Amino acid sequence: MKFESVPSKKPRIGVYISEELKAKAEIVAESESRSLSNWITVLIEEAVERAESEGKIKFDD
Known part of the structure; x- marks a missing residue:
């Protein structure tokens, strides 16, 4: 399966x-x-959500 590359303004990490x-x-x-x-x-989203629900991290919305 081949995925198209779509330009994004999201931050990148390496x-x-x-x-x-x-x-x-x-x-x-x-x-x-995917x-x-x-x-x-x-x-990453799942790991952050898990850390939040376990009280390991907290963000003020």
Whole structure:
């Protein structure tokens, strides 16, 4: 499955991971019909929500 690149004004982050981990992550993302970037975003959102619900972090809205 090929994903189109859409320009975004969202902030970018860069990470270094092994080729093996990237390849495996791409397979998981594709199995969920997501781009790798979107899949990673979902993982981060879930981790932040979990940390908030566990009281590890708190943000004033």
